[in-house]
Amino acid sequence: MSVPDYMQCAEDHQTVLVVVQPVGIVPEDQFFKIYKRIAGVSQVSIRDSQRLLYIRYRHHYLPENNEWGDFQTHRKVVGLIAITTCASSKEWPQTAERFHGQKEVYSSTLYDSRLLVFGLQGDIAEQQRTDVAFYPSYEDCSDVEKRVEDFVESIFIVLESKRLDRATDKSGDKIPLLCVPFEKKDFVGLDTDSRHYKKRCQGRMRKHVGDLCLQAGMLQDALVHYHMAVELLRGVNDFLWLGAALEGLCSASVIFHYPGGTAGKTVGRKPSISQPADAGKRHRPGALTANGISADTSTEIGRAKNCLSPEDIIEKYKEAISYYGKYKNAGVIELEACVKAVRVLAIQKRAREASEFLQNAVYINLGQLSEEEKIQRYSILSELYELIGFHRKSAFFKRVAAMQCVAPTIPEPGWRACYKLLLETLPGYSLSLDPKDFNKGTHRGWAAVQMRLLHELVYASRRMGNPGLSVRHLSFLLQTMLDFLSDQEKKEVTQSLENYTSKCPGGMEVITLPDGLKLPPVPFTKLPIVRSVKLLNLPVSLRPHKVKGLLGQNMSTASPFIYSPIIMHNRGEERCKKIDFQWVQGDVCEVQLMVYNPMPYELRVENMGLLTSGVEFESLPAALSLPAESGLYPVTLVGVPRTAGNITVNGYHTSVFGVTSDCLLEGLPGLKTSGCLVEVIPSLPRLQLSTSLPRSAHTPQPMTKEELSSTVSVQLFNGETQQLTITLENIGSEDIETLELTSKIVSTKEKVFGEFLSWELEEALSHLPLKPGQSVTLTVGIKVKLDFSGQENLLQDLNDDGISVTGLPISSPLRQVLKPRAETKTVSESGKAEYSHVKTLEAVLNFKYSGGAGKVEGYYRDLSLGVHVDVEPSVFFTRVSTLPATSTRQCHLLLDIFNPTEHELTVSAKNNQDLVLHASECQRMAIQVDKFDFESLPQPDQETARFTNPKQLEEERQHAQGCQINSKLGICWTHPSLRRRGEASVEGVLNQLVLEHLQLAPLQWDVLVNGKPCDCDVIADCKVGDAVSLEVKLTNLSKNSVGPLALTVVPYQDFQNGVQNYDLEDAVTFIGSNTFYIDTVKPKESSVCVGALLFLYTGDFYLNIKFQDDSAGRELPLAWFTLPSVHIRAMDTPLQAGA
Amino acid sequence: MAVCIAVIAKENYPLYIRSVPTQNELKFHYTVHTSLDVVEEKISAVGKSLGDQRELYLGLLYPTEDYKMFRKLHNSFTDVMCNPFHNPGDPIQSKAFDGIVSGMMVQTG
Secondary structure: OOOOOOOOOHHHHHEEEEEEEEEOOOOHHHHHHHHHHHHOOOEEEOOOOOOEEEEEEEOOOOHHHHHHHHOOHHHOEEEEEEEEEOOOOOOHHHHHHHHHHHHHHOOOOOOEEEEEEEOOOOHHHHOOOOOEEEEOOOOOOOOHHHHHHHHHHHHHHHHHHHHHHHHHOOOOOOOOOOOOHHHHHHHOOOOOOOHHHHHHHHHHHHHHHHHHHHHOOOHHHHHHHHHHHHHHHHHHOOHHHHHHHHHHHHHHHHHHHOOOOOOHHHOOOOHHHOOHHHHHHOHHHHHOOOOOOOOOHHHHOOHHHHOOOHHHHHHHHHHHHHHHOOOHHHHHHHHHHHHHHHHHHHHHOOHHHHHHHHHHHHHOOOOOOOHHHHHHHHHHHHHHHHHOOOHHHHHHHHHHHHHHHOOOOOOOOOHHHHHHHHHHHHHHHOOOOOHHHHOOOOOOOOHHHHHHHHHHHHHHHHHOOOHHHHHHHHHHHHHHOHHHOOHHHHHHHHHHHHHHHHHOOEOOOOEEOOOOOEEOOOOOOEOOEEEEEEEOOOOHHHOEEEOHHHHHHHOOOOOOOOOOHHHHHHHHHHHHHEEEEEEEOOOOEEEEEEEEOOOOOOEEEEEEEEEEEOOOEEEEOEEEEEOOOOOOEEEEEEEEEOOOEEEEEEEEEEEEOOEEEEEEHHHOOOOEEOOOEEEEEOOOOOEEEEEOOOEOOOOOOOOOHHHOOEEEEEEEEOOOEEEEEEEEEEOOOOOEOEEEEEEEEOOOOOOOOOOOEEEOOHHHHOOOOEOOOOEEEEEEEEEOOOOOEOOHHHHHHHOOOOOOOOOOOOOOHHHHHHHHHHHHOOOOHHHHHHHOOOEEEEEEEEEEEEOHHHHHOOEEEEEEEEEEEEEEOOOEEEEEEEEEOOOOOEEEEEEEEEOOOOOOEEEEOOOOOOEEEOOOOEEEEEEEEEOEOHHHOOOOOHHHHHHOOHHHHHHHHHHHHHHHHHHHHOEEEEEOOOOEEEEEOOHHHOOHHHHHHHEOOOEEEEEEEOOEEOOOOOEEEEEOOOEEEEEEEEEEOOOOOEOOEEEEEEEEEEOOOOOEEOOOOOOEEEEOOOEEEEOOEOOOOEEEEEEEEEEOOOEEEEEEEEEOOOOOOOOOOHHHHOOOOEEEEEEOHHHHHHO | OOOEEEEEEOOOEEEEEEEOOHHHHHHHHHHHHHHHHHHHHHHHHHHHHOOOOOOOOOOOOOOOOOOHHHHHHHHHHHHHHHOOOOOOOOOOOOHHHHHHHHHHHHHHO
8 A cells, every 4th residue: 555545534434435436438527526416425324223324435546555444444445336327228238347347346345336327218227226226317316315325324234234243253263363465474374373363363353343333333332442452452562453453542532522523624524413422322322223232341331431532642643653653564554644643633733743743744755656646745744734833834845845846857847736836835934925015114034935935936937838927926026025135136036037028028917817816016116216206396487376366265264363273283284285386287297206226237217107196197207227226316207287186196107127017105115205296277378588688697696596587697887777678478378368577676785776677568568468479578677876985995095185085984994994904005906906896786577477277266477587787886986075155055066086997987967067087097076066955855754754764764865865966966977988878876975964065954044135135156236325235034944943043244354365354343334233133933934134234435345144142042053054145345326327 | 063043033034044054055944934833833832821921941942962052042142132223123233143153053063
């Protein structure tokens, strides 16, 4: 006996073996259909005895194994059911012949047999035969089960009679020696009369009877017989049979203890009739059966004593196996016993002891095994290990079995079977084929063995001729085991992957195996590794902005409170998900990924694009090549949203090594993202700017480069103006419906006078709406007017005439610092460079435009143009001072003008001649100006005055004054050589003192001599002897009332040699008082006092009108009280008349 | 004689595995891996019968002459775990531990 039945279990000992075989030509499917129905009758309750007979069916059984039937009766074929097809009665004899032939094979052990004939009709089918049943067809055979039951009953009768026969003939007669096939030759010539021999015969027979009892359903009897057999055989050291007796004992005990069976799923026992309580009782009625045969007396011995405890069962199994082990030829028996014991232990949940039995089973040598048997053996070992919960061992043996399937010695390797078995080992190596299971954190497992297994799967699937499968497995290997692959292995794996994909590209579809196993797709999330995903905002010039005023529409959540922390909180959460910028329909938008190539060589990623949802999106895939171990590498994926709405970036797709993958962001470990949901607003127009001036690389400081679409740059002299022509072109697909322009001077230290940028937008607006492709031009005037005052060091250099500089406060710290430089005050080249340095002025022009669907939603776009002006100095006013003019209403403004340029310069002012300045030349220019009535300037209204700070107010006032002065002066400069001209402003140069000087005093004094106003150089004529009326008029333009004041008129004569003669009492006499009193003059009012003088001699007289010290009320500035000096020429009347 | 020493994390993956004949490492991987079945069985048995009592030493899988082996290895393992820079659960990469292991292999093997 060489072929073990690995499916055996302990309870098989109580079954009777029936072989079901086809005779002649029987279609396989039909045979198995009938076989199944027959096998359904696995237990039969015997009439009148309440005993159960268990039947084991086999459709294939080696006659060789049958020879061991005496050793263990359940190995004996006791029944034969033959199935045959017989179409006509002609064939019948032949069929019957065959049936008999079949019977011959098992004739030595057969109790009974049946033949089931299908298809035969007619006379022969009519006859009633017990051993043959006729059925018209395979479909029409309803009573097959009934037939089988009858058959089983007949077997039982034989069995029972055999049992009784063997059980009773113990006395007297010579007991035959039962032996196993290989023993037969050993007993030749043995003394059959010895006590030893007799005992041996007795023992073996007892054991045999025990088997029969067990089969016949008399468990207790069997136990007793086994016990007796064990004792008898132990005495004679008949180890093989002792082992069998012990095993029998174990089997019977197992049947008693575990009526549910030990084989698990394979057995279809009906538990209702095999309750443990019944198990004991079962035999008793049987003992008192109608046929009058009394049961063995030993049944009265307590069954608990006979039956082995669960622990003992294992002990006895061990003993039995050790006995079997003594016989080389009993390997199969030993192996089967091991298997049976393991099954029992599995039920007892004693896994470790079970593993010892299995370990033993592994080493049982059954001689030369065929490859198929080896596979079967390893598979069964694997199954048994699985049964006791040793999953790893189970996987190990399954893998060995799989390898056996494709052993080099096999001519036709079974790759399919190998692959199937390998798949079954996966759980044992805690390996699932779903890459999602590996995404959580780092991979932890037996990488070495897992990798090996994956390699084997790849190879097996390739040999199976399923390249798609190998690609999937190889992708999986690469994706999940990347961290464990050495550089060399990485190279090999990727190379073979590329080889495979060249024939069968890998995709994202689920591969379903024929047995239903689904292989999920393996996205290459590690090739490359994506570390962060960032949705990028549109370039500044294309960013949409929401019109503030329209916000009210969607402020449905607005609460009556201006601020509520609760609402803010909710909003915050919402924001977390949604990124607070927008993309625009139809405009290319970008997502930046930081990727990393973990491979030791260059990685080529093709067709990398975005996976999105929510909005129709046109992804524009990119191909990239990442250098080896690249480190973080930015990759920008682009696409165009085609509709408006909320878009979610779910992931990206790649194609690496010929495998396309869809990588979803949610599954990526260690990914940094700031949100993937963005709103796409309806399309907006696009504007492109071109200018007449050259572009520059300068960027106004607080702005970043990207904020400005472009910057123009121009070089101008201070005071110059320049026209900038801007062409606006609609390059989008929507009409531009609105356009606004604003400008902002970027914070600069320089003070700018006048309007820097000015434009007229009406002309451009008249072209709206601007259709795509159309353009419109706009002219912007650039006017630079910076401070014209000379710089400190320049002043220092020029300040060599010792005249104090009135243009700057004396206490300026700069001045002190720079003092030492006064030593080297020659206007050196270096010095020149310093004061001729170029200042820059920057501003931003902002175009707001909108149109199309986006405008309806309340969005607009912003386009910024930077204007960068390098301002070169044109002229400097190094010093400003005033000289009083002859009239109190006028004065002279003295300007020291310096030409810092290297060219000749002409300066002109209103009603003044041109002044030509050579390079680096400084000249003084005197301009006579009327004094200014600053009070007449528009005053800021009370409201604004109240809210602005006083300093600012003061500045504003000064600015206004400066403007006024400037416009009066109208100073222009021209570079004749460069043909450039511009204005110059004194605004920045004027200081308080100069301003005061230039200001028309609020108290206006008018002196009229003889009714004629007398001022400056006007000489009033009068006649000697005539009374000259002198009228002094005070007009109060200040805000407060002035006075009372007392004025004294002092006449004097100027001899023009520095001597003034005040002793004129003889020459001039006052008519009335020489003192005038002016009462309080209220604001905006005037007061006149009149007096008279009488000149007694001819001559030139001057009148000095002085305030009396006590009356002036010194709180008002002195300048207000300067009265014009009066020059009177007294002449003789006749002379006059004569002239 | 020790030919292979492995330290296994409780989540069933090797923290450390080293064998002397380096040419057939995979074989030892398989051996250690399959022997874990027994360890698992033992651990589950301890949990059932002894309850709170924690006996960390499970006994020998196969009898060995040199019983100081476990103590030595365990002491070294404790040292590794005491290293504040070691992250429990990471593979063991310690020179000292390596040294002890190779010492045991050389001494016995």
